[in-house]
Amino acid sequence: MTIFEAKNLKVYYKTKRGYVKAVDNINFSIEKGQVVGLVGESGCGKSTFGQGILKILPPSTFYDGYMSIEGKNLVKMSEKEIRVIRGKKIGMIFQDPMTSLNPIMKIEKIFYEALKTHEPEITLDEARERTAKVLEKVGIEPERMKEYSFQFSGGMRQRAMIALSLVLNPTLVIADEPTTSLDVIVQAQIMELLGELRKEYDMSMILITHDLGVVAETADKICVMYAGHIVEEAKSEDLYYSPKHPYTKLLLKSIPNTNIDDLSLKYIPGSPPDLLNPPKGCRFAERCPFKKRICELKEPEVVEVNETKVKCWLYSEVKV
Numbered sequence: 028m029t030i031f032e033a034k035n036l037k038v039y040y041k042t043k044r045g046y047v048k049a050v051d052n053i054n055f056s057i058e059k060g061q062v063v064g065l066v067g068e069s070g071c072g073k074s075t076f077g078q079g080i081l082k083i084l085p086p087s088t089f090y091d092g093y094m095s096i097e098g099k100n101l102v103k104m105s106e107k108e109i110r111v112i113r114g115k116k117i118g119m120i121f122q123d124p125m126t127s128l129n130p131i132m133k134i135e136k137i138f139y140e141a142l143k144t145h146e147p148e149i150t151l152d153e154a155r156e157r158t159a160k161v162l163e164k165v166g167i168e169p170e171r172m173k174e175y176s177f178q179f180s181g182g183m184r185q186r187a188m189i190a191l192s193l194v195l196n197p198t199l200v201i202a203d204e205p206t207t208s209l210d211v212i213v214q215a216q217i218m219e220l221l222g223e224l225r226k227e228y229d230m231s232m233i234l235i236t237h238d239l240g241v242v243a244e245t246a247d248k249i250c251v252m253y254a255g256h257i258v259e260e261a262k263s264e265d266l267y268y269s270p271k272h273p274y275t276k277l278l279l280k281s282i283p284n285t286n287i288d289d290l291s292l293k294y295i296p297g298s299p300p301d302l303l304n305p306p307k308g309c310r311f312a313e314r315c316p317f318k319k320r321i322c323e324l325k326e327p328e329v330v331e332v333n334e335t336k337v338k339c340w341l342y343s344e345v346k347v
C-alpha cells in the first residue's frame with residue numbers, strides 16, 4: 028500500500044534573483060513499512076524535499092505538482108490543515124536534536140506539549156505513561172524524562188528525538204541526516220535502532236543522507252538526487268551492485284573505505300549547477316565522464332532498466 032507519493036513535484040525558493048529550483052519535477056513513492064534512502068551531495072535538494080513534505084519551509088516557498096499522504100493532497104492543504112498532519116501522520120527527525128528538543132523544557136514537558144497538540148484532552152499523567160513507553164523503546168530509562176535535554180549525551184538526545192517523533196505513532200517518519208553529528212559507534216547504534224523501530228511500528232521511513240554507506244543496510248530502496256532531480260531509483264542491492272547512472276557510480280566510488288592503500292578518487296570533480304538557472308539538458312552533463320552531445324541539449328526522460336529507474340541518455344532507446 029502506498030503511504031506517500033509525489034508526482035511532478037516542484038518546491039522552489041523565491042529569492043530576489045529568481046526561483047531556486049531545489050526540487051524540480053520529481054516522482055517518488057513509499058510503501059507501508061518501507062525504508063527509502065534519499066542520497067546525494069550537499070545542496071542537491073534532499074532537505075528541501077523532506078521539509079517540503081511537511082511544508083515547514085519559508086512561507087514564500089512555491090509548491091507545484093502533487094504530493095499526498097494516505098491519498099490526501101498536501102500541496103493544496105492550508106497551514107491549518109497541514110498542522111493536523113505534522114507530527115501525527117508524518118514525524119520528523121532532524122540532524123540537530125535541539126531543533127525539536129527545547130533546552131529549557133524538561134523532556135516530559137516536551138512530550139506532553141507534542142501530545143496535547145493533537146490530543147487536547149490528554150492529562151499529564153497519561154502523557155507521562157505514553158512518554159515512558161516510547162523512551163523505553165529507544166533505550167532511555169523513563170525516569171530521565173524529568174531531566175532537560177542538555178543533560179543528555181549526543182546519542183541520547185538523538186534517541187529522545189526519535190522517541191518524540193514516534194510518540195504520536197505516525198505513518199511516515201522523515202529522518203534528515205539523523206546520525207551525521209554522531210561518532211561512528213553511536214551512528215551505528217542509532218541506525219540499528221531505527222531499523223528495529225521500523226519493524227516494530229511497521230512505519231515507513233524516508234532516510235535522508237549524503238552518505239550512501241549509512242543507508243546500505245537499512246533502506247529497501249534508494250533514490251539518488253542530483254541538482255533537484257531524482258536521477259536513479261533502485262532496490263538497495265541493485266544500486267550497490269549494479270548502479271546505472273554515472274553520478275551514482277561516482278558517488279559509490281567516493282564512499283570512504285578503510286583500505287589505506289586505496290588512494291583512488293574520493294570526490295567527484297566539479298560542482299553541481301546553479302539551481303537558479305539550471306542547464307537545459309542533463310544537469311549532471313558538465314561533470315559526466317560519459318557525456319554525449321544530446322546530454323547538454325535535452326533533458327533525459329526517466330527510463331526503466333532491469334527494475335531500476337534512471338534519468339540518463341545512456342539508457343535511452345532514442346539513438347543520437
Ligand SMILES: Nc1ncnc2c1ncn2[C@@H]1O[C@H](COP(=O)(O)OP(=O)(O)OP(=O)(O)O)[C@@H](O)[C@H]1O
Nearest residue numbers: 040042047049068069070071072073074075076302
Ligand atoms: N531558504 C532558502 N532560500 C533559497 N535557497 C535555498 C534555501 N534553502 C536552501 N536553498 C538552496 O536550495 C538548494 C537545495 O538545498 P537543500 O538544503 O535542500 O540541499 P541538501 O541536499 O539537503 O543539502 P545539505 O545536505 O547540505 O542540507 C541549494 O542550492 C540551497 O542553496
